Structures are given as structure tokens and as C-alpha cells.
Amino acid sequence: MSWFLLGIRSGIRTERYAANAPAPAGATPGFPHETRFETTDDAAGNQARCPTGAIHAQGDVATVNRDRCIHCMRCASCDGSAAMEWKVDYNWAHGTDGVDTLPAAFHGSLHVRVIDAGDCGACLNEIAHLSDPFYNAHRHGIFITPTPRHADVLLVVGPVTQQMRAELATAYEAMPEPKRVVAIGACAVSGGIFGPSVMCAAGASSVVPVDIFVPGCPPPPLAIVHALLGVCESKPLER
Amino acid sequence: MKPLGSVQDVLAEWPFLAHASLAPDVDLIKPPSDMLHAIATRLRAHGWHLGTIVASETADATDLRYCFYGTAGRGWLHVLLDVDRQTRQTPSLTPVYISADRHEREIEDLFSITFTAHPRLGDFVFHDDKWASGIGLMRPQAPQHIAQTNRPWEPHHVLQEEGAFIMPVGPIFSGHAESALFLLETVGEDVVRAVPRLFYKYRAIEKLAEGRSVHDVLLLVERCNGMSALGNGWGYCNAVESALGIDVPARALALRTLLAELERIRHHAGAIREICESTALTVAANQAAVLEEELLRVTAQLTGHRYLFGTLAVGGLARDFDAEAIAEMLVAVHNILPRFAKMREALEKTGSFLDRIENIGLISPEKAQTFELLGPMARASGVDLDLRTSHPYGRYEDAEFSVPVEYEGDGFARLRVLFREVEQSARILNGVANAPGGALRGEIPQTPGSALGWAEAPRGASLHWTCIAADLSLLRYHFAPPSFRNWHGFHIATEDFAFQDFPIILATLDLSVAENDR
Structure with a gap:
């Protein structure tokens, strides 16, 4: 059977993208969500369980700092005390205060250069899946480009290792204006579990100015699409 | 003798x-x-x-x-x-x-x-142009902050012919490739040899592990190479569990085996996608991407995470799955499997594709043995080595499966090994589908201990050495991932090739930079 026929017979697998629409099952791990517990001990227990200090307990309420969360899932599976509530969404991107979006000319034509600054491979794989039939980022006019000189947006993954610092800065300088930087994943957002440390920085913003942060470990393709659409404001960003 | x-x-x-x-x-x-x-x-x-x-x-x-x-x-x-x-x-x-x-x-x-008497030392983990030599980062008195130096660095030229030059590729190159520098030595037409310069992504996981609890180091191990989080994580758990003498319950062993094979199938779908992508066979790449994404979703529906982060725990598993959820996962996987066979059949009939991957990136059986390569890469070069059968752990001793071996050692042989391993993983899944009931985690004693642990991760043997103090913090953690060894295979596979074959060779070798760099 020819590839053409095989492709046609597979049918259309692309899913409609709509901001705030429910995600297909398994497309995103979701995030722990602000939870009110019956006892203060349950809230404190979840704060103690969190290895990166993403959960903060105040009385019987535990709040979540998504930027620090590494999806260790410990607050989803607890022995004895109650688990955090999880919200299965993907609108995770948030901008730094007062960020300028790119002008309308970039709508439907956004060129993206990916910089691996110490990633484990999961974020990169989710970025690779942007162009698979399910997400098909091309239809939003999002294109991965091989050189920063053609790029409007820099997608940084990884905590920025010492040996990638200079390379990341050089790539940023090589981009034409206007340009935006998006930090993808817990490592690039806050250093994750690797930084700041002897060989890792505390994420992309320690080397280049970051405009949009996408927390998650890793953020699923839908979250990355949401962030990239937010760069040129064709979809609103939500915290 | x-x-x-x-x-x-x-x-x-x-x-x-x-x-x-x-x-x-x-x-x-x-x-x-x-x-x-x-x-x-x-x-x-x-x-x-x-x-x-x-x-x-x-x-x-x-x-x-x-x-x-x-x-x-x-x-x-x-x-x-x-x-x-x-x-x-x-x-x-x-x-x-x-x-x-x-x-x-x-x-x-x-x-x-x-x-x-070592043939070549220096410029490995710490690049000579950025660091003074003799840092000794892992020594007890190593400094916490190390200043970088900017010194001139010149790659080592082996080729001395007239007109010979080195073409650098990286560390930032291609669409979404991992960061690594490749020095292609050439006289103009074909590449004579290629040298990788790695460790741009060195995160010092072994250093970060020191002093952390055995539970928290598992988080580092999972995120060393996100694509085989469970394979590597299991090797680490094996090390800790034998160091402390933890008795892992039968249910946890069966479920770990189940998840490890699910991860292997998903990992191989991704590897197949990358091979198809590198040859610009877009339809096939998309078909493989659909398989991978469906498997990622099946994984997330069962465990909550697409890459199985946070599923393992020292002593067993972090959470239990009910029989219904496992059955649903198995049904979903078995609906996906026939499409692997269909894809393989279609790929093997595509002449233009075979032309690109046959006889490229050759690793002879002798070389594979000499350099002791691991995993699917070695098994495509006639090395019948798999820790699941040679040094069984989990439930592999009772599982019915065979280790696929091919002998040509080229890109096509490596692709066939991937497809055949998927079939074998499916057999293992069937064998461990009915996990015995009982406890999910063994008791963790507060004793010091040290041991080597191992597991066959999707890319090959993953070895972990742990030395644990009485308060369950790590005194020394050493991780020898399969990709670290297998970058030797890159040297062998990239002797005398055409420039345009470079991405294809790289894709068929299925090497992880993150796992090598750690």
C-alpha cells in the first residue's frame, strides 16, 4: 500500500484547538490546585511532601506555586492524608508583568528556534510533538526554524547549564528585533530540581530576558501551543 | 589456562x-x-x-x-x-x-x-576553552562556585591531507536536536570521521545527589533522561533496594515490569519516528508520531504522567492501579500494536527509504563486541546481550520473550530490532497482566549500605552505584547510563560517510545526549 493511501485511510487525527476547552484524556498531566483540607495537618503534610517547595500551607488551605512544581506526583498519591486536588488543564503559560506581545504581522507566521540548555529530553519531545497530526502547530502558523537569525521566538528548555550559557546568549543576540523568549518547563522557568546549583543556573531568565513562562515537567504540547499563541496575542494568556 | x-x-x-x-x-x-x-x-x-x-x-x-x-x-x-x-x-x-x-x-x-598510558585525556566533561584543568568537582573539597575562563581551543585534527578541514555542527543545530557539537573531518566530499564533543548539558547529577535522601535522588534519576525515566529509575531503585535489603513485594515487581515494557514500546515508537523524520518520509514519521502520542496518552491515563515520572518509589511503586485501569491500558496497547506491524511492512517495501538506511552507519559485530556496546544498538550488530535475560530482575525470569538480534549492524538492522523488540514487549505485557495482590511497598530500614543496581532501559543496560548513609542520604551516587557507553558506537558508525547521511546515522543510533551528559 502506498504511503499516500495509508495516510488518507488514517483519517484526520488533528484536534480542534480552543483555549480553555477541556483537554483530551491523557493529553496533559494537569497541575495540583489550591486545595482546602479538613485539617491543617493535611495541608501541612502536602507542604512537607513537596520536594521543591511548590506547595505552601496556610491553615487548612494549601496553595501551589506552579513555577516550582516538577510533577513528582507525590501530592497526587498520598498515604494516610488527603491528596491535593488536581485540575486537568493546559493553560499554564503566564507572562512577566507588562510584557509586550508581538505585533499583528506575526499572527499566522511565527518562527521559533528551540534551544536545548540542559533538557532531559521530555520537553524536547513535547516540542517535537507540536508538529504531529494531533497538534499540527503549522495550522496556527507556528514554524520551527533551524537558525536563530530567522527566529521571532526563542524556546528555551533546560535549567541552562554552565556550558550552554554563552551559547544561549549568542543565539539570543543573533535574533532580529522584535524578539521574544519563552521558557518551557520547570527547569527553564525556575531551575527545577537542577538549579540553581554548581553547574546549573536558575532557568533561562538568569541569562536572557524571558517574556513568557510555561511551567510543567514537561508541559504538554497543548500548553506550548497556548504559550506560542499568547506571544502574538491571538489567544489570551491566563495565569 | x-x-x-x-x-x-x-x-x-x-x-x-x-x-x-x-x-x-x-x-x-x-x-x-x-x-x-x-x-x-x-x-x-x-x-x-x-x-x-x-x-x-x-x-x-x-x-x-x-x-x-x-x-x-x-x-x-x-x-x-x-x-x-x-x-x-x-x-x-x-x-x-x-x-x-x-x-x-x-x-x-x-x-x-x-x-x-591512556591514549587521550582532557576536554571531556569540562571543556578546555571554558574551564581550567584539575577542577575535581566530585572531590570532597571541590569549590561550590567555579569561575569560567575563556581560553582559545582548537579541535584535534587527525586528517592531515591537503585541503582537509573540520566542519562544526552544533552545539545548537537542526530543529529540536539536543545540544552537542559534532566535528566532521572532511577533505570536501565525504566525511572521513566525526568526533562528538558532548557534556554541554552537564548538570552534575551525581554531585547533586550527594547528601540528598534516596527518595529525592529518584527525582534526579528520572529527569536525567526523560525518555527512559522508568527504565533508569528502576535500575536506581534496584541499587537502593539491594543496598538497604528492602524486600520489594511481588505486586510492585509485576507492575514495574508492566510499566517498563509500556515505556519501551513508547520509546521505540519515538525512535522509529525520528528515523522516518531523518529520511524525510513525512507520512511514515506522522504515523509513528500518532502511535507515540497515543501511547503517551495511554500512559498518562493509567499513571497520571505521560513520561511515567513519579510512578516509581524506593521499595515499590508510588501508587496502585486497579485491575480495570490496567485492563483498559492493555486493550489500548493491543489496538495500537497491529499498526506497528503494518508500518514495518510498508517501510520494508519503500525502496527510497531503504536506500537511505541500508548500509549506513555500519557497526560490525566485532566492533560492537570490542567496544562493548549496549542495548538495541548492540543487538543490531549481533550481540545477544540483555540484562533482562542475563541478570534477571523484576518478573523477567518468568516472562516469556526472546531477545531479538540482527547481524548487519546498519541503520536498517537497528530499525528492525526496534520493531521486533516492540513485539516482544507486548508478549511480556500479556504475561504480567495479572499482577498478584498484596502490598505495594516494602519496608525501608534505617541502615547504611552500598550496592550496584541494574536494569535494561529502552536504550540498554543502565547501571547505578549507590552508597547510602544511615539517615538514608546518598554518600556517593554513580550512574552509568547506556548512552554513555554507546557514544563509542557513534565513532564507529561515522567513518567515511556522505554529508547528507549524517542526520540519518544519528537517528538510527538513537543516542541520548542528556543521558550521556547527566
């Missing part, structure tokens, strides 16, 4: 050496350093493999632990060598076991130990 078939034979051969039994089938000998070559030469002649070399330094001792393992049922032999603290010199094992080369270069950079 007497055969050295088992650890007992080795002990009988050199009865005068200090020795200790660490565990059943794991023995340790302590020879003087000038005997290392004689012992290693005999071991090599009798088919012992070098697992890894673990360097450790405390306030009063510096030692090197060479971990050897025999094929099926021959156990493990640890050779412990004291390093002279004054000269910090020790004989290199590379002349005997060429696979020791990368381990020794790494130790030289991390512990400032010099290996005499």
Missing part, C-alpha cells in the same frame, strides 16, 4: 587476594594496582564485560571500583583499587578494555585522577 566461568573461578585463580562477598553472586577482590592489567586481561579473554568504573573519594581514601559482569548466571565481580593520594595516578584499563576509555576520561575530569 583454566576457564574463568564464574566468580568462584576468579577467586580460585588468585586466592591470595583480599576478597569479600557483597551479596549472592556479587564478589569483591582488592588487588594491588599493578595487578589490574593481568586480572583484566584474563577476564576479557573469558568474556567478562566491563559494567562501569566507580570512583569515590572520602576524607581518608580514594578508590576505583571496576564492576565486571559475566554473561548469563556468572554474577558480578567488583575489583577495588586504591589510588595513591600523593601522585593521583593509576594504570589505565583502556588498553585491555577499550570501553573503559570514556569512563576514565570522565573520572579524570571529575576526580583529577590521571590514568597512565
Whole structure:
């Protein structure tokens, strides 16, 4: 059977993208969500369980700092005390205060250069899946480009290792204006579990100015699409 | 010459050496350093493999632990060598076991130990243009902040012909490739040899692990290479569990086996996608991407995470799955599997695709054995080595499956191994579908201990050395991932090739930079 026929017979697998629409099952791990517990001990227990200090307990309420969360899932599976509530969404991107979006000319034509600054491979794989039939980022006019000189947006993954610092800065300088930087994943957002440390920085913003942060470990393709659409404001960003 | 078939034979051969039994089938000998070559030469002649070399330094001792393992049922032999603290010199094992080369270069950079008679040291973990030599990051008195230097650096030119030049590719290149620099030496048409310069992504996981609890180090191990989080994580758990003597319940072992094979199928779908992508066979790449994404979703529906992060726990599993959810996962996987077979059939009939991957990136069986390559890469070059059968753990002893081996050692053979391993993983899934009931985690005693653990991750043997204090924090953690060894295979596969084959060779080798760099 020819590839053409095989492709046609597979049918259309692309899913409609709509901001705030429910995600297909398994497309995103979701995030722990602000939870009110019956006892203060349950809230404190979840704060103690969190290895990166993403959960903060105040009385019987535990709040979540998504930027620090590494999806260790410990607050989803607890022995004895109650688990955090999880919200299965993907609108995770948030901008730094007062960020300028790119002008309308970039709508439907956004060129993206990916910089691996110490990633484990999961974020990169989710970025690779942007162009698979399910997400098909091309239809939003999002294109991965091989050189920063053609790029409007820099997608940084990884905590920025010492040996990638200079390379990341050089790539940023090589981009034409206007340009935006998006930090993808817990490592690039806050250093994750690797930084700041002897060989890792505390994420992309320690080397280049970051405009949009996408927390998650890793953020699923839908979250990355949401962030990239937010760069040129064709979809609103939500915290 | 007497055969050295088992650890007992080795002990009988050199009865005068200090020795200790660490565990059943794991023995340790302590020879003087000038005997290392004689012992290693005999071991090599009798088919012992070098697992890894673990360097450790405390306030009063510096030692090197060479971990050897025999094929099926021959156990493990640890050779412990004291390093002279004054000269910090020790004989290199590379002349005997060429696979020791990368381990020794790494130790030289991390512990400032010099290996005499090693062919090439320096510019490995710490790049010569950015760091002064002799940092010794893993030594107890290493500085917490290290200033970078900017020094000139010139790649090593092997090719001396007229007009020869080096074409650098990286460290930032291609669409979404991992960061690594490739130096392609050429005289203009074909590439004569290619040298990778790695460790741009060095995160010092082994350093970060020191002083952290065994539970928190698992988070680092999972995020070393996100694509085989469970495979590597299981190897680490095996190490901790044998160090502390934790009894892992049967239910956890069965579920770990189930999840490990689910991860292997998903990982191989991704590897197949990358091979198709590298040959610009877009329809096939998209078909494989659909398979991978469906498997990611099936994984997330069962465990909550697409890449199985946070599923393992030291002593067992972090959470239980009910029989219904497991059955749903198996049904979903079995609906996906026939499409692998269909894809393989279609790919094998696509002449333009075969032209691109046949006879490229050749690794001969002799080279694969000499360099002791691991995983699917080695099995495509006729090496029948798989820790799941040779040193079983989990439920693999009872599982019915075979280890697929191909002999051509080219890109196509590696692709066929991936497809055949998917079929075998599906057989294992069926075998462990009915996990026995019972507890999910074993009790964790507060005792110190040290042990080597292993698992066959999707990319090959993943070895972990843990040395644990009584408060369950790590004193020393060493991780020898399969990709670290397999970058040797890159050197072999990239001798004399055409420029346009470079991405294809790289894709068929399926090497992880993150896993190598750690």
C-alpha cells in the first residue's frame, strides 16, 4: 500500500484547538490546585511532601506555586492524608508583568528556534510533538526554524547549564528585533530540581530576558501551543 | 589456562587476594594496582564485560571500583583499587578494555585522577576553552562556585591531507536536536570521521545527589533522561533496594515490569519516528508520531504522567492501579500494536527509504563486541546481550520473550530490532497482566549500605552505584547510563560517510545526549 493511501485511510487525527476547552484524556498531566483540607495537618503534610517547595500551607488551605512544581506526583498519591486536588488543564503559560506581545504581522507566521540548555529530553519531545497530526502547530502558523537569525521566538528548555550559557546568549543576540523568549518547563522557568546549583543556573531568565513562562515537567504540547499563541496575542494568556 | 566461568573461578585463580562477598553472586577482590592489567586481561579473554568504573573519594581514601559482569548466571565481580593520594595516578584499563576509555576520561575530569598510558585525556566533561584543568568537582573539597575562563581551543585534527578541514555542527543545530557539537573531518566530499564533543548539558547529577535522601535522588534519576525515566529509575531503585535489603513485594515487581515494557514500546515508537523524520518520509514519521502520542496518552491515563515520572518509589511503586485501569491500558496497547506491524511492512517495501538506511552507519559485530556496546544498538550488530535475560530482575525470569538480534549492524538492522523488540514487549505485557495482590511497598530500614543496581532501559543496560548513609542520604551516587557507553558506537558508525547521511546515522543510533551528559 502506498504511503499516500495509508495516510488518507488514517483519517484526520488533528484536534480542534480552543483555549480553555477541556483537554483530551491523557493529553496533559494537569497541575495540583489550591486545595482546602479538613485539617491543617493535611495541608501541612502536602507542604512537607513537596520536594521543591511548590506547595505552601496556610491553615487548612494549601496553595501551589506552579513555577516550582516538577510533577513528582507525590501530592497526587498520598498515604494516610488527603491528596491535593488536581485540575486537568493546559493553560499554564503566564507572562512577566507588562510584557509586550508581538505585533499583528506575526499572527499566522511565527518562527521559533528551540534551544536545548540542559533538557532531559521530555520537553524536547513535547516540542517535537507540536508538529504531529494531533497538534499540527503549522495550522496556527507556528514554524520551527533551524537558525536563530530567522527566529521571532526563542524556546528555551533546560535549567541552562554552565556550558550552554554563552551559547544561549549568542543565539539570543543573533535574533532580529522584535524578539521574544519563552521558557518551557520547570527547569527553564525556575531551575527545577537542577538549579540553581554548581553547574546549573536558575532557568533561562538568569541569562536572557524571558517574556513568557510555561511551567510543567514537561508541559504538554497543548500548553506550548497556548504559550506560542499568547506571544502574538491571538489567544489570551491566563495565569 | 583454566576457564574463568564464574566468580568462584576468579577467586580460585588468585586466592591470595583480599576478597569479600557483597551479596549472592556479587564478589569483591582488592588487588594491588599493578595487578589490574593481568586480572583484566584474563577476564576479557573469558568474556567478562566491563559494567562501569566507580570512583569515590572520602576524607581518608580514594578508590576505583571496576564492576565486571559475566554473561548469563556468572554474577558480578567488583575489583577495588586504591589510588595513591600523593601522585593521583593509576594504570589505565583502556588498553585491555577499550570501553573503559570514556569512563576514565570522565573520572579524570571529575576526580583529577590521571590514568597512565591512556591514549587521550582532557576536554571531556569540562571543556578546555571554558574551564581550567584539575577542577575535581566530585572531590570532597571541590569549590561550590567555579569561575569560567575563556581560553582559545582548537579541535584535534587527525586528517592531515591537503585541503582537509573540520566542519562544526552544533552545539545548537537542526530543529529540536539536543545540544552537542559534532566535528566532521572532511577533505570536501565525504566525511572521513566525526568526533562528538558532548557534556554541554552537564548538570552534575551525581554531585547533586550527594547528601540528598534516596527518595529525592529518584527525582534526579528520572529527569536525567526523560525518555527512559522508568527504565533508569528502576535500575536506581534496584541499587537502593539491594543496598538497604528492602524486600520489594511481588505486586510492585509485576507492575514495574508492566510499566517498563509500556515505556519501551513508547520509546521505540519515538525512535522509529525520528528515523522516518531523518529520511524525510513525512507520512511514515506522522504515523509513528500518532502511535507515540497515543501511547503517551495511554500512559498518562493509567499513571497520571505521560513520561511515567513519579510512578516509581524506593521499595515499590508510588501508587496502585486497579485491575480495570490496567485492563483498559492493555486493550489500548493491543489496538495500537497491529499498526506497528503494518508500518514495518510498508517501510520494508519503500525502496527510497531503504536506500537511505541500508548500509549506513555500519557497526560490525566485532566492533560492537570490542567496544562493548549496549542495548538495541548492540543487538543490531549481533550481540545477544540483555540484562533482562542475563541478570534477571523484576518478573523477567518468568516472562516469556526472546531477545531479538540482527547481524548487519546498519541503520536498517537497528530499525528492525526496534520493531521486533516492540513485539516482544507486548508478549511480556500479556504475561504480567495479572499482577498478584498484596502490598505495594516494602519496608525501608534505617541502615547504611552500598550496592550496584541494574536494569535494561529502552536504550540498554543502565547501571547505578549507590552508597547510602544511615539517615538514608546518598554518600556517593554513580550512574552509568547506556548512552554513555554507546557514544563509542557513534565513532564507529561515522567513518567515511556522505554529508547528507549524517542526520540519518544519528537517528538510527538513537543516542541520548542528556543521558550521556547527566
